[in-house]
Amino acid sequence: MSEIVRRDPRKEWIARNRLHPEHLDVLAELGEGAAPSEWPGPNGRIRRDPHAVGFTGPNGIKRIDRSGVQQGAGRSSAGDRGDGQPARQRVEIESPAFLVAVVPDLAGGRLSSHDRDLLGLARRLADADPQAPGAVVAIVFGEARESGFAEAGVDRLVTLDEPRLAGYAPEARIAALSAIEESLSPRHWLLPDSALGGGELGRRLAARLGERPAAGLWQIEPDAGSALGWHATCRGAAGSLDIRRDLPRVALALALAECAEPVSETVHAARPLAPPALPEAFSRVEDLGAVAVDPASVALGEAEFILAAGNGIRDWEGYHRAATALGATEGASRVAVDDGFMPRDRQVGATGTWVTARVYVAVGISGAIQHLQGIQRCDKVVAVNVDPGCDMIKRADLAVIGDSAAILEALVTRVEQARQEDGGKRDAA
Amino acid sequence: MPHETTKNAAGALDVAVLVSIGRHPVTGRTRRADQDARAVEAALALDHARVQLIHAGHHETDSEAALRGYLGMGFEALTLIEQAGDADVLPALTDALREAPPRLLLCGTRAETGEGSGLLPYLLAESLGWPIVTGLAEIERVEPEHVTLLQALPRGQRRRLRLRLPAVITVDEAAPAPRQSAFGPARRGALAVSEQASRPDTALADWTLEPARPRPKRLKVVKAASARDRFKAAAAKAEGGGGQVLTDATPEQGAEAIFKLLHEEGVLRR
Structure with missing residues (x-):
């Protein structure tokens, strides 16, 4: 056939004009949009054609859009998971040379950042010798709600889920360990x-075992x-x-010490391991259950749920009634304390108490920077x-204007109303 | 002094409190250790208890001043098990407690000097075969064979435990603050020295002790596949907005939204 290249200037013009309604069709027809800029070579190496990168702009100038919107939006590169995080390498240790046992605290059934640091430390110990890697065994009491054990670096998982290990049962737990x-x-x-938790269990x-433990550990070399x-x-x-x-x-690794980096580049097997038969332990400590604590007596710095009042409150009676009904610890902004509506030890903020509540409800507080500093570590603010x-x-x-x-x-x-419904249900059941 | 009036009462509970030499965190001077003083306070709060103070360690002028701080809380004497400066006090303490076992042993959670690993109460409990409980908030009731106590949990919560006697209970910052130490009783109190063989702590001698250096802080490293993601992370502003804002809502709708959030977080008690 003829060697002469036939050009269609109109199609080329449409191919340059991204805003043209037929742009994509024309690109496909000309085969430009499909031209790969990267492909695996015969030896498995990624080969690149730098000329195929980008597209021709409306003025005929080549443009490279690196935002990922135009080019490559559909086919992400091999090391990408789509959410901007690099893909993790999967590691499987079939026959470990030794085991590193970790007993995470699992506060609320989930791995805390401290637990993750601890698992990172365990990984350092296990992976020190690449020829003979060890395996990290996580020992979990009760049913864990955590699903990210594999990402946290756990090779084997032992779940000890027996009723006599629930609650405060240090003697049964130590017998299990x-x-x-x-x-x-x-x-x-x-x-x-x-x-309470790892520190106590580890010392027991x-x-x-008759070992002299390293308590308060924060670095290993x-x-x-x-x-x-x-x-x-x-x-x-x-x-x-x-x-x-x-x-x-x-x-025993220190809390807040960041004893090691948490695992971030690999994902492990977290294969369940059957727990051994647990011996019957004679318990001399009996757990009689949690005691209802008056929320007003809880120190502000460690309260879990705070209802804080500020300058916007006019009805103080109603506010105190609400705090009692909700079972919240009372807090206040500086203005409310200065005006004499609340005692000084209830002041939240840089000049008062730095609170760590999980839920902080601010009523009539506009949010001075000193106050916002004081609530930095709160999870949810209403x-x-x-x-x-x-x-x-x-x-x-969550903000409610009114x-x-x-x-x-x-x-x-x-x-x-919810309490009454709940009580009614319980009576019926 | 209430504990003295009940001293000869029949059926009084024998309580021993282990006290140690503290160190002021700012000035570095010796003092009565804070947690141990709280343990003494918890023992003094018991009705019908015969409280005995025990200290094992090296006896010198500095430590005597600190020990007299405990005597100033209202005691006539303190049993001092004299040991060498480099001694491991655990065998001597175990022997002394085996000879005259109390029903209840109270102590602080961790020492303020030395290794301070907080292991001693556990080792004592293990070698004596007694149960041990940490984080005492309050002793509620003492029966002949059992003690009922409140244990302090995080976030100001409490748990009630029943413990078989004899037992070891350790005390931390959650227990009531100790009373002030009075100067006169502290001067008048006697240190009853009892000699015990002292065994040197060989492991501790091998270790290197140095003043604590600040721990390195972790840098915030952004791991991202592309330069654009790294740039976005570096240039990101603090999260503004993102929360749900209810304008023009009736109070009932607003209350319903807040109630839903509180319920999801599980902070409402039933």
Whole structure:
């Protein structure tokens, strides 16, 4: 056939004009849109044609749009998962050389950031020798609501879900851990050094195993001279001393210490492992259950649910009634305290208390920067205010614009109604 | 002093409190350790209890001043198990407690000097075969064979536990603050020295102790596939908005929305 290239200037013009209604059709016809700029070569290496990147702009100039909107939106590159995160490498350890046992706290059934750091530390211990990698065994009490054990770096998962291990049962739990020690004999035991939970369990375990644990651990370094090949740095003497010592079998890693990076590049198997037969433990500690605590007596800094009042409150009686009905701890902005409506120890903010509540309801608080600093660590913020433009509304997860007294009253009615329905259901059942 | 009046009462509970030398976090001077003082306070709050203070450690001028801080809380004597400076006090304490076992042993959770690993109460409980409970908030009731107590949980919550005696209970910051130490009783109180063989702590001698250095802070590293994502993460402003705003809602609608959120978060008690 003829070697002469026939050009259709109109189609070329449409191909250059992204806004033309027939643009995509013409591109497909000319075969330009499908021209790949990257393809795997014969040896598996990615080959690139830099000339095929981009498109010809409306002025005839080549444009490269890197936002991913125009080009490559459909076919993302191999290392992309679509949400901007690089794909994780899947790691499977079939026959581990040794085991690293981790007992995460799982506050609320989920891995906390501290638990993830701890699993990162376990990974460091396990992956130190690439020729003989170890496996990380997570030991979980009760039913875990967490689904991200594989992403957190767990190779094997032991779930101990028995009624006698529920609640506060340290003696039964330590008997279970001893049974695991006998059946799996892990090389390392790692626990979080939290007040109740890992710190207590780890010390009990160390006392049972006759090990001298590294409490308050915050750093490990490889050291060929020591028994387990690691050196540990621990905090001692109420945080005023650093103790450098060989890493023992049982280690309690400090909370908030960021002892290691959490796992972010690999995903592991998290294969369930059958728990060993648990021995009957004779319990001398009986858990009689949680005690109802008056929310007004809870210190503001550790309250879970705070109803805070500010300058916008006119009906203080109604506010106190609402706090009682909701079972919330009372807080206040500086203005409310200065005007004498609330005591000084209830002040939230940079000059008062830095609160850590899970839910913070700000009623009539416009949100001075000092106040917003004080509520930085709150999870959910609800604002009730008349001014839709105030700073608290911008911070809030849910904002209701309106008269605070009426809204609080309606909320109290709603909560009481829900309680009655609930009580009715329980009576019927 | 209420505990003295009940001293000779029949059926009084024998309580021993382990006290240690504290260290002021700012000045570094020796003092009565805060958690141990709270343990003493918890013991003094018990009715019909015979409270005995025990300290095991090296006896010198500095530590004597700190120990007299406990005597100033209303005690005539303190049992001092004298040990060498580098000794492991655990065997001596275990022996002393085996010789005259109390029904209830109270102590602070962690020492303010030395290793401060907080392991001693657990080792004592393990070697004596007693149950141990941490985080005491309040002792509610003492029966001949059991003690009922409130344990402090995070977020100001409390849990009621029943514990078989004899037992070890450790006390942390959740317990009531200790009373002030009075100067006169502190001067008049006696230190009853009892000699025990002291065994050196060989493991501790191998370790390197140095003043704590600040921990390195983790840098915020953005892992992203493309340069554009990294740039977006670096240039991102603090989250503004994003929350739901209800304007022109009736109070009932607003209350319903707030109630839904509170219910989802599970903060409403039943």
